[in-house]
Amino acid sequence: MEELCALIRQPSVSAQNVGVTECAELVRRLMSEAGAEARLIPTPGFPVVYGEARASGAKRTVLIYGHYDVQPPEPLEAWETPPFEPSIRNGRIYARGAGDNKGQMFAHLKAVEAVLRTRGRLPVNVKLCFEGEEEIASRNFPAFLSAHRKLLAAALVYSSDGPMHPSGPMVYFGCRGILYLELTAHGAKRDLHSGNYGGVAPAPAARLCQAVASLWSGRGKVLVSGFYDRVRKPSPADRRTLRTIPFAAQSVREDLGCLPVTGERGRAYYRQLLLQPNLNVAGLTSGYQGPGMKTIIPNVARAKLDARLVMDQDPDEIEEKIRAHLKRRGFGDVEVKRLGAVPPSRTPVDHPLGKAVVRAVEQAWGRRPVIVPNLGGTIPDYLFTQVLGLPSIWVPYAPHDEANHAPNESITLEGFVNGIRSTAVALFEIAASSEGG
Ligand SMILES: [Zn+2]
Known part of the structure; x- marks a missing residue:
């Protein structure tokens, strides 16, 4: 000591x-x-x-x-x-x-x-x-x-x-591994009056929202083609192990202040949390966020995404797939920048x-x-x-x-x-x- x-x-x-x-x-x-x-x-x-x-x-x-x-x-x-x-x-x-x-x-x-x-x-x-x-x-x-x-x-x-x-x-x-990306949509060279320019100027905030929204189905499934291709099936030992991790639905609910999306059961909770990948919006920023009204068309919008990856997903490959997805959906103008990656x-x-x-x-x-x-x-x-x-x-x-x-x-x-x-x-x-x- x-x-x-x-x-x-x-x-x-x-x-x-x-x-x-x-x-x-x-x-x-x-x-x-x-x-x-x-x-x-x-x-x-x-x-x-x-x-x-x-x-x-x-x-x-x-x-x-x-x-x-x-x-x-x-x-x-x-x-x-x-x-x-x-x-x-x-x-x-x-x-x-x-x-x-x-x-x-x-x-x-x-x-x-x-x-x-x-x-x-x-x-x-x-x-x-x-x-x-x-x-x-x-x-x-x-x-x-x-x-x-x-x-x-x-x-x-x-x-x-x-x-x-x-x-x-x-x-x-x-x-789990991680891939952290920043998405940026650009518009005019400065913020614009939304009355004087609304309808004729590009609107990066709305555009970025559409690009981000295109990544998931309404039920939360990632729509990036091939995202789940390499997700390894849990081994019988993995499945047995998940059943033995203590899970108290009540204390999880208290911790979150709401029910987990996987419901009351520990096995589903841990399968999703540990053995499934997740794509998350970690930040979303654009335009005016202060009190009251400010009528502008912001000229830039940014989103930060973190993907939690499981075996055998590869951060480089997942980044390529997200880029390809955005291009295919017509969001080739949305800039994609990698901020970090660690494989699972x-x-x-x-x-x-x-x-x-x-x-x-x-x-x-x-x-x-x-x-x-x-x-x-x-x-x-x-x-x-x-x-x-x-x-x-x-x-x-x-x-x-x-x-x-x-x-x-x-x-x-x-x-x-x-x-x-x-x-x-x-x-x-x-x-x-x-x-x-
Ligand atoms: Zn430390």
Whole structure:
């Protein structure tokens, strides 16, 4: 706990270049004190802290990912105690980075150290790979991984980041991807008087609405030709898993303030949320939005669209299809700009090493974890599954209300300690698994 607090006291705000290099050195030292051979590997940005703890005679290698950079602490006045002075209260450590990701990352180091001290050797080789730019979109990490494929070879990537399920421990196997587009319709060179020009000037706001509306049927089905072509059918294991995720219709209804469009049933809710793609209007802007009347024809209109993609949809291909759709429907003049994309990523829920991890988490917590095929949201899991070509399994150790990226971020002491246990037991379960590469 004292060591974790020391790690937290060292700021490492990548977005503001505050303390990150110092923190990398501290993590390297903690890693080597835990028993790994640790070094900094430079990137064009902040270094990756890399370590190996080899086990003579071990057949498998586990690659553990984490990040030592944190989000900016602002707004400072919203913190009950200062962000870089860890405060222990209500069974939690409160501080910036406590949950995201220092507490979770540090649990892996303590697990390695605990096994080495009590057993003398690890049951598997462990490689530790902690980056310092996760909170600034991991901008040098893809190139780092491609350049170090051999160094990072392993049977499995094991990572702890993000919050647990509200009901307790959770294991998940990937995420939906994202494609973010901005659509712009242009009109005259300035806003125009709608009396003096109405009917003769182009009307980009209405035009953009029509273009956007053409993307869906009245029932919400995406009409972009080929949008669903590559959507993978849920495997029998996926379907079984969906049935086991706790779903309380009442609390979902309270959370949303309305009934979900999928109705009262958990299976439909999770199938739609996790295993189906979605195309959403994230923003829609044009013209006058202030009080009262202003009679103009705005000269520009913009919409932001985010598509959440599932296996085996490809962001490049989906972007092409949306562009082709707009052209075919006569909206070739609507400008399309990509603002970002991350492909979806999945490891099968019945992967043998996944079962080993689930057994480990169950032993560490004394209860079965919630198993989720993938998150509805997006994390760069494809780096592990596609760039490294490895199965990738996520076991968060921070509580569901960790307030990551927000004031009063925390990790529970229980989550930290059971996190250490989870990693330690996972190393043995992974070593003992008779299949899984
Ligand atoms: Zn974060």
